[in-house]
Each structure stands twice: as structure tokens, then as C-alpha cells.
Amino acid sequence: MTNNQPAPDGVLRLINGYWATGVIGAASAHSLFTHLENGADTAAKLAARAEISERGTQTLLDGLVGVGLVQLHEGRYRNGPEASAYLVEGKPASLTSFAQLKLKHMGGLVALPDVVRAGGPVTDPTTEVADNPHWEEVVPAIAAQSVPAATLAAEVLGLAGAGPISILDVGGGSGIYSAVWLEANPQARATQLDWAPINAIARRLLVERGVADRFTSVDGDFHTTDFGTAQYDVALYSHIAHQEGPENNIAVLARLRQALRPGGALVICDYVVDDDRGGPAFPLIFAAEMLLKSKQGGTWRRCDYHDWLLKAGFEDVSFHSAPPATLVVAR
The missing domain is CATH 1.10.10.10 (Winged helix-like DNA-binding domain superfamily/Winged helix DNA-binding domain)
Known part of the structure; x- marks a missing residue:
């Protein structure tokens, strides 16, 4: 040139x-x-x-x-x-x-110019309902994406040697985190809260992985279902925060804090961007997906997660790279 x-x-x-x-x-x-x-x-x-x-x-x-x-x-x-x-x-x-x-x-990307102009979906998002048959295709298809992050989280938390712990997975989808964590710790038990059709998919995966006997599912919407008080040693909030706005995330994180026993840990896995929104590339591009499909979601900054977790009652927050995602561990 x-x-x-x-x-x-x-x-x-x-x-x-x-x-x-x-x-x-x-x-x-x-x-x-x-x-x-x-x-x-x-x-x-x-x-x-x-x-x-x-x-x-x-x-x-x-x-x-x-x-x-x-x-x-x-x-x-x-x-x-x-x-x-x-x-x-x-x-x-x-x-x-x-x-x-x-x-x-x-x-679906054809609608992006109109969505950008409007600042959100131009038609009602119809996928985020419990009885949508597309879950049978989507949930198993995305499960494998979480295997590296779930494995890393198990190492960060030392789950293999943690003994008879209790795990809560909110919006757990395929159940892949429970599968990986229960395989790592044969004394652990896991409970997944999600819509009934999705929990059915998760139970099949846990059966295939041979750990279904230590897995329980609770059918419900995490926005309204009670998490309990001081019942769990580890809680998980994976790839949910990007669908929610700041106020909703703070409210859910506060309820998760209440559900944990003293000394318990919360694990968040999501596409997190730098505080100046200069990177990483994948989470920055993923923001367009949230603009297309959610009314208030987005790819949030590290400082957003840190602020929300402190407001929710956590004191210690750390970040761990799990490309293209980030693990956030709070206690």
C-alpha cells in the first residue's frame, strides 16, 4: 500500500x-x-x-x-x-x-444496528423462560466451555482436600461445575437451583459422570427462591452476572453471602473486563451479545464485582484468570 x-x-x-x-x-x-x-x-x-x-x-x-x-x-x-x-x-x-x-x-446479528439505537432488545427476549425447548440444545452445547474454569476453581479453593463440604450452584445449567467438583472431592455434596427443565438436563449429566448420588436439584427462579442461611461451604454464581443489572447482582450476592457458613467462599465465573474497558478482547466483544439479548446485562468491570461483593458483605475478593473468563473468589 x-x-x-x-x-x-x-x-x-x-x-x-x-x-x-x-x-x-x-x-x-x-x-x-x-x-x-x-x-x-x-x-x-x-x-x-x-x-x-x-x-x-x-x-x-x-x-x-x-x-x-x-x-x-x-x-x-x-x-x-x-x-x-x-x-x-x-x-x-x-x-x-x-x-x-x-x-x-x-x-440474529442482523438486528444489532436497531438494538444499538434502542439500547437493548427491540423485541421481547423469548428465550429466557423455563419451558423453552431450546434449552435441550443450548445447555449441553455450552457445558464444555466451563470445564477449564471449573477445574481451576477446584484448585484455587483446594476442593479435593476440603472434606464433606456442601455446595450451592445458583443457575447451574448443565451441572458441569457440580460434576467437576464432586469428581474432585468424593465427600462433597452439591445442590443446583435452576428451572425444572434445565435441572433435568443437569441430572442426566451427573448420572453420566457417576456422581448423581451426591447431587440435588431445586426447581425455581433464583431471583425469588430462598437460598437458606448458613447452609453451604461454597456457592457458585457462574455466567449469570452478565445477564443482570448492578442492583440485581448486589441483591443476589447478598443472599448468597447469607447462605454461606462462616468462612465459606463464593465463586463467580464470568466474562470480566478491565477497569478502563481496554481488554480483554473476548469479554469486550461479548458485550454485544448482552445488548442483543438482555434488557440490563453487560460485561462488567473488575471494580464493579469488587464493589458489589463488598456491598453484599464479603471482605476478601480475589481475581483469577481463566481465559476467556475470570474467576472471582470472595469470602
Whole structure:
């Protein structure tokens, strides 16, 4: 480019970001990452294994090399480290179902200009109701995202050696935190509070993980259901704060403080931005999702969480990186 003008490649790559969503979602739908992991290293072999066209397979491979998920060496393809860790079916942190789910969500972004103008959803968000059948697809698809953070939280809290503790998971969704934590501590017991259809999904996961005998679910809305007083050693508020406004978050955090025994710990996991809103990148971009889907939610700053927790009665607050999320531990 002349006059030191930057090339347009980066901007064009961002504008066409939906291409990456499509390529990754389609590759996941046809188990290409799994077949690559199992040794199918050419377009022909992959096409035969996946029972799809060789032309389509080559197109997906080109796209996956382009986005940096698949590596090509002397005519042979293989998963890169990220694809191997997060896009192979059957692995604990596999995001293949989530990749396919996001294909269906791309159309919703068409409304973003109007949503920005209005400052929130321009139609009533209909997904956030208990009896929406989409939970059967969404809740299992997003579960794997929480495996790394749940594992890290168990280490930060020393759960493995904590003995017969009692855990409360508010809005626990898939139950993945309970599953990871109960596996780490065979003496622990967990209670999840969520809507009945979602709790049913969680119970299935806990059965699959072999820890359902120490898991209890309470059907209800966390905005109105009593958490009890001094009943739990650990409480969890994961990926809920971004859906709520400041006043609601303070109110829920105060009730969680009351539900904890003396010395108990609250764990928050969410997409947290720096105090000056200069980063990290993923939480900053995620704010658009909340503008589209919630009336008062957002990606909140570290100082917001710190302030809310002090107002709720906690005294000690620490932050732990769990990219792309952040763990907040309060006592």
C-alpha cells in the first residue's frame, strides 16, 4: 500500500468473520476434527470417513488452515493444538456442539444496528423462560466451555482436600461445575437451583459422570427462591452476572453471602473486563451479545464485582484468570 496505508486484509477478515463460524460449524457437524485426530490426513480420506464430498472436504480444510486450526505439512493435514484440545468429539472440553449451535445464531446479528439505537432488545427476549425447548440444545452445547474454569476453581479453593463440604450452584445449567467438583472431592455434596427443565438436563449429566448420588436439584427462579442461611461451604454464581443489572447482582450476592457458613467462599465465573474497558478482547466483544439479548446485562468491570461483593458483605475478593473468563473468589 502507498503512503504507509495499512493493507485491508485485517479489516476484511473481521468483516467476513462469519466465514470462520461457518467453516468451523460445518467441520464440527461432519466430525472432521475427530477424523483428523484419528488419522484421516488427506481430503480423500476425510471425505470417505465422513461420507461427504471430496470437494466440500477440501474447502473446509482450506478454511481451517486459513483460520489456524488445522496444520498442513507435505500434503498431510492434522489438528493444531487448539483443535485437538477443544474440537474433537468425546474430549471433556469439546466445543463441537457449541460450534454447530453458533451457526444458527448468526442471523440474529442482523438486528444489532436497531438494538444499538434502542439500547437493548427491540423485541421481547423469548428465550429466557423455563419451558423453552431450546434449552435441550443450548445447555449441553455450552457445558464444555466451563470445564477449564471449573477445574481451576477446584484448585484455587483446594476442593479435593476440603472434606464433606456442601455446595450451592445458583443457575447451574448443565451441572458441569457440580460434576467437576464432586469428581474432585468424593465427600462433597452439591445442590443446583435452576428451572425444572434445565435441572433435568443437569441430572442426566451427573448420572453420566457417576456422581448423581451426591447431587440435588431445586426447581425455581433464583431471583425469588430462598437460598437458606448458613447452609453451604461454597456457592457458585457462574455466567449469570452478565445477564443482570448492578442492583440485581448486589441483591443476589447478598443472599448468597447469607447462605454461606462462616468462612465459606463464593465463586463467580464470568466474562470480566478491565477497569478502563481496554481488554480483554473476548469479554469486550461479548458485550454485544448482552445488548442483543438482555434488557440490563453487560460485561462488567473488575471494580464493579469488587464493589458489589463488598456491598453484599464479603471482605476478601480475589481475581483469577481463566481465559476467556475470570474467576472471582470472595469470602
